[in-house]
Amino acid sequence: MAGEHLSREIAEQPEVLARLLNAGEPRIREIAAGLAKRWGDVAFMVIAARGTSDNAARYAQYLFGASNRLSVALATPSLFTLYESPPDLSRSFTVGISQSGASPDIVAPVKEARRQGAPTLAITNEPDSPLALAADFVLPLNAGSERSVAATKTYTAQLLAMAMLSASLARPEEADRRWRELSMVPRWVAETVGLAGQIGQQAERFRYLDRLVTSGRGYCYGTAFEAALKLKETCYLLAEPHASADFLHGPVAIIESGFPALLVAPTGAAFPDMVAFARPLGERGAELLVVSDSDEALGLARTPLRLPAGVPEWLAPIPAIVPCQLLALSLARVKGLDPDRPRGLSKVTLTY
Amino acid sequence: MAGEHLSREIAEQPEVLARLLNAGEPRIREIAAGLAKRWGDVAFMVIAARGTSDNAARYAQYLFGASNRLSVALATPSLFTLYESPPDLSRSFTVGISQSGASPDIVAPVKEARRQGAPTLAITNEPDSPLALAADFVLPLNAGSERSVAATKTYTAQLLAMAMLSASLARPEEADRRWRELSMVPRWVAETVGLAGQIGQQAERFRYLDRLVTSGRGYCYGTAFEAALKLKETCYLLAEPHASADFLHGPVAIIESGFPALLVAPTGAAFPDMVAFARPLGERGAELLVVSDSDEALGLARTPLRLPAGVPEWLAPIPAIVPCQLLALSLARVKGLDPDRPRGLSKVTLTY
Numbered sequence: 001m002a003g004e005h006l007s008r009e010i011a012e013q014p015e016v017l018a019r020l021l022n023a024g025e026p027r028i029r030e031i032a033a034g035l036a037k038r039w040g041d042v043a044f045m046v047i048a049a050r051g052t053s054d055n056a057a058r059y060a061q062y063l064f065g066a067s068n069r070l071s072v073a074l075a076t077p078s079l080f081t082l083y084e085s086p087p088d089l090s091r092s093f094t095v096g097i098s099q100s101g102a103s104p105d106i107v108a109p110v111k112e113a114r115r116q117g118a119p120t121l122a123i124t125n126e127p128d129s130p131l132a133l134a135a136d137f138v139l140p141l142n143a144g145s146e147r148s149v150a151a152t153k154t155y156t157a158q159l160l161a162m163a164m165l166s167a168s169l170a171r172p173e174e175a176d177r178r179w180r181e182l183s184m185v186p187r188w189v190a191e192t193v194g195l196a197g198q199i200g201q202q203a204e205r206f207r208y209l210d211r212l213v214t215s216g217r218g219y220c221y222g223t224a225f226e227a228a229l230k231l232k233e234t235c236y237l238l239a240e241p242h243a244s245a246d247f248l249h250g251p252v253a254i255i256e257s258g259f260p261a262l263l264v265a266p267t268g269a270a271f272p273d274m275v276a277f278a279r280p281l282g283e284r285g286a287e288l289l290v291v292s293d294s295d296e297a298l299g300l301a302r303t304p305l306r307l308p309a310g311v312p313e314w315l316a317p318i319p320a321i322v323p324c325q326l327l328a329l330s331l332a333r334v335k336g337l338d339p340d341r342p343r344g345l346s347k348v349t350l351t352y
Numbered sequence: 353m354a355g356e357h358l359s360r361e362i363a364e365q366p367e368v369l370a371r372l373l374n375a376g377e378p379r380i381r382e383i384a385a386g387l388a389k390r391w392g393d394v395a396f397m398v399i400a401a402r403g404t405s406d407n408a409a410r411y412a413q414y415l416f417g418a419s420n421r422l423s424v425a426l427a428t429p430s431l432f433t434l435y436e437s438p439p440d441l442s443r444s445f446t447v448g449i450s451q452s453g454a455s456p457d458i459v460a461p462v463k464e465a466r467r468q469g470a471p472t473l474a475i476t477n478e479p480d481s482p483l484a485l486a487a488d489f490v491l492p493l494n495a496g497s498e499r500s501v502a503a504t505k506t507y508t509a510q511l512l513a514m515a516m517l518s519a520s521l522a523r524p525e526e527a528d529r530r531w532r533e534l535s536m537v538p539r540w541v542a543e544t545v546g547l548a549g550q551i552g553q554q555a556e557r558f559r560y561l562d563r564l565v566t567s568g569r570g571y572c573y574g575t576a577f578e579a580a581l582k583l584k585e586t587c588y589l590l591a592e593p594h595a596s597a598d599f600l601h602g603p604v605a606i607i608e609s610g611f612p613a614l615l616v617a618p619t620g621a622a623f624p625d626m627v628a629f630a631r632p633l634g635e636r637g638a639e640l641l642v643v644s645d646s647d648e649a650l651g652l653a654r655t656p657l658r659l660p661a662g663v664p665e666w667l668a669p670i671p672a673i674v675p676c677q678l679l680a681l682s683l684a685r686v687k688g689l690d691p692d693r694p695r696g697l698s699k700v701t702l703t704y
Contacts, residue, residue, distance in 0.1 A: 044396045050597060079414065082569070082622050211563065218434055232606055270435075
C-alpha cells in the first residue's frame with residue numbers, strides 16, 4: 001500500500017516518545033546542569049533549523065518564552081553562509097535542530113556561536129552528524145531511522161525534547177508538575193494515532209482539494225506551519241500557514257465560499273482568539289477542519305478532528321500534529337499519490 | 353479608475369523617500385546618539401510587527417545582522433497579550449513597527465521592554481499613536497496619509513528608516529559610504545515606478561492566475577513575503593512566500609508544469625543561490641517572473657521585471673518591491689477588481 005513508511009512512522013510515535021522520555025531524561029538533566037554553569041551571560045536563545053525542524057523551532061519560541069522567560073530568535077543561516085557576516089552570539093544560547101544533522105547552513109550558526117564562547121546544543125537523530133560534532137551538548141532523539149521523506153516521528157520527538165529541556169530549566173516549584181504532565185504525552189499521542197481509520201474516511205471529501213490555509217496561534221502557531229508542510233510534501237497542495245492575527249492583517253481577503261481552512265485550536269489561552277477567528281471564516285462560507293478538544297470549536301467544523309481531553313496547552317502541539325499527519329497520509333492515498341516518494345524531494349537536503 | 357489610491361501611493365514613493373532622507377536624517381542621528389548611551393547592555397534586538405510591517409522586520413534581520421552584528425528576534429506578541437508571560441527583554445533593543453501605531457499587540461512588547469529598562473523605538477506613520485507614546489524614541493515616517501488598504505509607501509519608508517538607522521549605528525569608516533548610497537534610493541525607486549506602463553501590459557497574461565509562489569533570500573527574503581502579501585490583498589491569489597533554501601526542504605513538490613513562481617533576485621551574495629534555484633524550477637516547467645538587475649536572471653524569466661543597475665544588495669529591497677506593487681495593482685485591474693477596497697480588510701487592524 002502506498003505510504004507504507006509514513007504510515008508506520010506515524011504509528012511508531014507513542015513508542016518513540018516513551019523511549020525519549022525514559023532514556024532521554026537523565027541526558028537532558030545533565031545538559032541542563034551543564035548549561036546552568038554557563039547561564040550567567042545568556043541573554044537570549046537562537047535556534048537554527050529548516051523545514052520541519054523550523055516548525056519545531058516555532059514551538060520553542062512560545063515554550064521557552066512563556067516558561068523560561070527567554071526570547072528566541074530564529075537564526076538567519078545565510079548571514080553565516082552567503083554573507084559571511086555572523087551576528088554577535090556571545091550572549092546567546094544557540095541550538096541547532098536537524099533530523100540528519102547534515103545541512104551546512106544549520107551547522108554554521110552553531111559552530112560560530114561556540115567559537116564566540118556561547119553554550120550550544122544539537123538536537124538531532126544522528127548523534128555522529130556534523131551538527132552533533134559542532135555543539136557543546138548533544139541531545140539525540142533516538143527515534144530510529146526515518147525512511148519517509150515527510151518527517152513525523154522526528155518532529156514530535158523534537159517537540160518533546162524541547163519540552164523536557166524547558167522543564168529541566170524551570171523553577172523547581174514548577175518542575176515536578178511539568179514532568180508529571182510530560183509523562184502523559186505518549187498516551188495522548190497513542191489516542192490521536194487511533195484516529196487513523198476515521199481520518200481515512202474523512203479524507204475522501206477532499207479528493208479534489210488543491211489548496212487550503214492553516215491557522216494556529218501561540219504554542220500551536222508552529223503546528224499550523226507543520227500541518228501545511230505535510231500536506232504540501234505529500235499531496236502537492238498549495239497550503240498556506242498563518243497566525244490568526246496575521247491573517248486578519250491581509251490574507252483574509254482570499255477566503256471565499258467553500259475555501260478550506262484547517263484550524264488548530266486546543267483549549268488554553270489562545271483558544272478564545274482562535275474561535276473568534278473561526279466564526280467570521282465560517283460566515284464567509286469557508287469549509288472548516290478543526291483540530292481541538294473543545295466541543296464548541298469542533299461544532300464549527302465540517303470536519304472535526306478531536307484531541308484527547310486534559311492536555312495542557314504547552315504540550316498540545318505534540319498530539320495536535322498527529323491528526324494532520326494522518327490527514328496528509330490519507331489524502332495522498334485518496335488522490336492516488338505515494339506519500340513516501342514525493343516528487344523532487346530527498347530525505348536529506350543540503351542547503352547553504 | 354479602480355485602484356486610484358493605490359496607484360497614486362505607489363507613484364508617491366520617490367517623493368516620500370526623499371523627504372524621509374532629508375527631514376529624517378537629523379532625527380535618526382539624534383536617536384542613534386541616544387541609543388549609544390544605553391548600548392552597553394544591549395545583547396540583541398527584538399522587533400514587534402504584523403502584516404506588511406512584519407515583512408519590513410524580516411529585512412531588518414539581515415540588515416542589522418550583517419551590518420551591525422545584532423541578532424534580531426521577531427517578537428511573539430501573544431506571549432505579551434494572551435499568555436501574559438513576557439520574556440526577559442532587559443538586555444534587548446526593542447522596536448515596534450506599525451503604520452497606524454494602533455494595534456495593541458504591537459504596543460504591548462514595546463511597553464514591556466521599556467518597563468524592564470531596555471531602550472525602545474517606535475517606527476510609525478502616526479507620531480501621536482499609542483505605539484509612539486509607549487517608546488523612548490520615535491521615528492515618524494512622514495509618508496502622508498495612506499488611503500489604500502494595501503500598504504506601499506509606508507512599507508518602503510519603513511525599510512528606508514531602518515537602513516538609515518543601521519547606517520547611523522555603523523562604524524564611522526563605513527558610515528560615509530552608506531549614507532552616500534542611501535541618497536540614491538529615491539532615484540532608483542523613481543526608475544522602477546517608471547515600469548508602470550510595461551507592467552500593466554505584462555499583467556494581461558495572468559488574468560486567470562489564482563496561485564503562485566514567491567521566493568527570495570537574504571536581504572530580499574522579506575521582499576518575497578511582501579510581494580505575496582500585496583498579491584493576496586489585491587487579487588485574492590493564494591500566494592506563498594519562501595526562502596529558496598526552505599523551499600528545497602519541502603514545498604518544491606508542489607511545482608508542476610506552468611506553475612508560476614515570482615523570484616526576487618538582485619545581484620549580490622544571495623544571487624548565485626537564487627539562480628541555482630531558478631534553473632530546476634524552470635526545468636520543471638514553472639513559469640518564472642523574475643525581479644532582477646541581471647541579464648542572466650532576467651533571461652530565465654517569461655516575465656522579466658528589471659531593476660536599476662548599481663543598487664548595492666543591502667538597499668535592493670527598496671526598489672525591488674516596486675515592480676511587485678505595480679504587478680498587484682495591474683493584475684487587480686486586469687481581473688476587474690478594485691484593489692483599493694479588498695474584501696474583508698480595513699486599513700487599521702486591531703489584534704491582541
